[in-house]
Amino acid sequence: MQIREYLLRRLMIFPLIIVGTSIIVFGLSRVGGNPVAIYLEHEMSPAEVAELEERYGLDEPLPLQYLAWARGVLTGDMGWSGVSAQPVTEALVNRMGATLELAIFSAIVAISLGIGLGTFGGARRNRWPDHLTRVFSISGASMPIFWFAILLLILFWVNLGWFSTGRSEPTIFSSIAHPTGVYTFDALLAGNFRALLDALHHLVLPAATLGFGATAIIARMMRSSLVEELSEDYVDAARAKGLPERLVLRRHARRNALIPTVTVIGLGFGFLLQGTVVVEIIFRWPGLGRWMADAVLRGDQATIMAYVLFTSVLFLTVNLVVDIMYAYLDRRVVLGA
Amino acid sequence: MVDVLAPETATVRVDGPWTVRLRRLADVSKQVLSNPTTLVGLVIIIALLSLTVLAPVLTEPNFPNPYQMPRDWGVRDAPPGTPGHILGTTSTGGDVFYGVVWGARTSLRLSLIVVGVTVTVGTIVGSLAGFIGGKLDEILMRTVDVLLAIPELIFALAIAAVLGPSFGNIIFALSVVFWVKYARIIRGQIIHVKQNEYVDAARITGDSKLNIYRRDVLPNSVTPVMVQATLDMGGIVLTAATLSFIGLAEAGLVEWGVLVSDGQAGISAGKWWASTFPGLMVFLWALAFNLVGDGMRDVLDPRTEGR
Amino acid sequence: MTVRAQTSQQQATTPLVASVRDLRVHFEAKAGRVQAVDGVSFEIRDGETLGLVGETGCGKSVTARSFIRLVPTPPGIYAGGEIDFWSTEARRTGGDPVDLLEIPHDDMLAIRGDRIAMIFQDPGKALNPALSIRSQMAEVFYQHRSEEILMAMGPDVPRIVRRAARQRTTGLERILLKVPPWRAKAAELRRRVDDLVSQALTETQIANPRKIMDSYPHELSGGMKQRVLIAQALACNPDLLIADEPTTALDVTIQARILELIAELQERLETSVLYISHDLSLVKEICNRVAVMYAGRIVETGTTEEIFSNPAHPYTRGLMAAVPSATHQRGKLAAIEGTVPELIDPPPSCRFNTRCPYAVDICRTTDPTDVDLGETHRVACFIYETSLDSAVRPSRERKTS
Secondary structure: OHHHHHHHHHHHHHHHHHHHHHHHHHHHHHHOOOHHHHHOOOOOOHHHHHHHHHHOOOOOOHHHHHHHHHHHHHOOOOOEEOOOOEEHHHHHHHHHHHHHHHHHHHHHHHHHHHHHHHHHHHOOOOOHHHHHHHHHHHHHHHOOHHHHHHHHHHHHHHHOOOOOOOOOOHHHHOOOOOOOOOHHHHHHHHOOHHHHHHHHHHHHHHHHHHHHHHHHHHHHHHHHHHHHHHOOHHHHHHHHOOOOHHHHHHHHHHHHHHHHHHHHHHHHHHHHHHHHHHHHHHOOOOOHHHHHHHHHHHOOHHHHHHHHHHHHHHHHHHHHHHHHHHHHHOHHHHHOO | OOOOOOOOOOOOOOOOOHHHHHHHHHHHHHHHHOOHHHHHHHHHHHHHHHHHHHHHHHOOOOOOOOOEOOEOOOOOOOOOOEOOEOOOEOOOOEEHHHHHHHHHHHHHHHHHHHHHHHHHHHHHHHHHHHHHOHHHHHHHHHHHHHHHHOOHHHHHHHHHHHHOOOHHHHHHHHHHHHOHHHHHHHHHHHHHHHHOHHHHHHHHOOOOHHHHHHHHHHHHHHHHHHHHHHHHHHHHHHHHHHHHHHOOOOOOEOOHHHHHHHHHOOHHHOOOHHHHHHHHHHHHHHHHHHHHHHHHHHHHOHHHHOO | OOOOOOOHHHHHHOOEEEEEEEEEEEEEEOOEEEEEEEEEEEEEEOOOEEEEEOOOOOOHHHHHHHOOOOOOOOOEEEEEEEEEEOOHHHHHHOOOOEEOOOOOHHHHHHHEOOOEEEEOOOHHHHOOOOOOHHHHHHHHHHHHHHHHHHHHOOOOOOHHHHHHHOOOOOHHHHHHOOOOOOHHHHHHHHHHHHHHHHHHHHHOOOOOHHHHHOOOHHHOOHHHHHHHHHHHHHOOOOOEEEEEOOOOOOOHHHHHHHHHHHHHHHHHHOOEEEEEEOOHHHHHHHOOEEEEEEOOEEEEEEEHHHHHHOOOOHHHHHHHHHOOOOOOOOOOOOOOOOOOOOOEOOOOOOHHHHOOOOOOHHHHHOOOOOEEOOOOOEEOOHHHOOOOOOOOOOEOOEOOO
């Protein structure tokens, strides 16, 4: 009962928060000087711009302006992206695949490594493996991503020559079709093993860089919730049955410790999204983050607004899904304990 | 069934006037410092702070503006160990050591300003929401929810970008983004204190709201705010460095993110030093405050740490 | 439910199940070593129920947990003594006991849940909330009865199913077990285990075991959860059952039924029971013998009758006065004044001296030794040390203040 009410409330607030976010984004565009920027459809002449101002009622009160803009966003009209010389929506769709691919692979790294490290430390509380994972976690949270990326490049690209920047070898890239924009997936679809390897090869460094910080977040949470679970009576009860420690940990404590850890996956995802901006600059990754960075430097407001709105909605959605998952996973929520 | 012989457990109330709080703070600090990793963090913080104090002694301040990188066009791309440029120079003849040292001052200034502003704003907003309650609380808290919906760095990036590239705007953008957590802490504390019966007792004895606030709410909020502020001292410098790395600060500013960005072009040619040292400073700064903040949280909020 | 009267003659000849000798369990704390269990000795005889009574924190739970080495180390330290244990095997053949504190970890795993089982205080917490009753109970059979089950399944059991029965499968293997050709045998294994689980639940008078098996802990009442835990503990017909305050967390009405159940099963299965409680009225009802514990030491042992009709130690007498009766209402009990001493590096002394109305100098400076009051009745108190000079000896006639 409680759980249903909670989820219902959560679902009702969700669109409100999205509307709020869009108001903030809209407000930002009004702070930044040229409000017409977010409506441009391509490189326009002054006469055409004047016509636009007329059309979107930029002399009207702000709430009406907001509604006009919001209607545009809902129908996929987010203006003209100066940095990629095409409509914002089109550029967004084109570049989404690259960023999604990076985020997914980093998330895989972060979740598996984070859970593994957290278990490793939590099961050996206050002994040196635990202290080591703690230092690792705090280092991950303190690591400037841009610097870590550069260090990896200095080592693996400049000195060892094992990896390079970019997303793929141009010749291999053009050898297959790209229906999804997620390169590894495209390579699988085309059944091209060489293309798959190339894609994975290029993913290693950026995904490792990006995954590091998120790994730390997840490991920290996993560690503390495992410590908490291990102090529960049912763990001793499992030991009293004669189960070996391996099973006590794997079947009992770790499984339950994963439940609260799910909640930080949302947080970790936010961390990944932020990180893409810097990682994509340094590894010359043609995704949304680099698009945003270019737009920031060139003052391309339409692109900035679209990016912030898109990222926030994505971030919120992931968190909503995480919350729903958590509510269903944790049977104790049902108990109300 | 009752434990007939259970010893009388005297409940000691720690909530009290400032003096009691302070005494408790002393106890807590002792506990905090017994953790070796926290101690390491503290040592790094002290080293970094001495760097800010000793900056004019270690290097000749650039005239007229010490926060503008001095250029020695004759010695470009010099490796570490070059006489006069112990950590080498950048491609534009900037001294990396100068940047490392004076960058600490930039960071200290930046983090103190932002923490000061955000703690103040957060306290005011949180107090209004918690004490007045009702509609105002609902509006303020929904606003907070919305602000938290945009990932921190991206929000700050958008604000700074819209305002135009300058370090002042970075400070402003960070202030807009970072106050939210403090408002939540303070509001949560007020709601909590409101529910405790000793505030009712205070009300009955005719204490004013302001008195309750001063005596019960603020002292109880000090520790969580302090933990958050310590963590933010590191987080702010980290975020600011990221923004200036992307290119939102003025060129030539002595700031670690700017320096890493300047050095980035040289790494493919093997010139690793111009990026590595300033980046290391950002890492150390953030690491130190995170270690201490984390250690404080372990002691002050045992819930997050298990037993 | 009456005390099964056993004469002292019978007592002495009944073989031992366990013998605890000078057990010491300490805890490393910042302020020093907490001597939670400080030289405890007692025996458990075959088929009897021994009550271990004392206040919260007196070390009775730590003593109980030491039997299966469940005290977390660190911070705990098994600082000395031994716990000798005779399994049915050993008793029948007259073999040597094993020292539970010394045997290798793997041997201990084989004993836990099979020869020595434990019921915990709060049934709500002792079951894993995320696993069904079926899978939690099945673990016991997989752990201790896998070879028997495999034997019953015949010779043509695939290796992977054998591994499953021994709980050694990896994630991939668990998927393989769901597909032919292994599916059939894996299903048979599950069916056999399910039957065992169902049978064990029936033992504890659970009416619809198949339905209970499929539920999760939060779907069951507290009493039902404790029944499940009892069924799980007795599943392998253990030699010794340790019940750590099994009714404390339950409603009063359910308490009585759970107690009856334990007593009845014990009688039928001839299991020895170590019954931990702070509640003398419960102990009186179901125990043959009682050991009273205070601040890490046993202060008095005897048959239930001896303890209740003739309590010797001032502490035991204090406890008796605190037991609710017709004239005293619950909650208005005469409590013993004073507090339990700190157990960090305590000096030699009777631990009860700070609260004892008869304490004299010797009680504060010397450890008391056991005095035999009868064949089965022992007390650690200077009052009964008749060899001592009466000038230094405390006396029940002479209250000090």
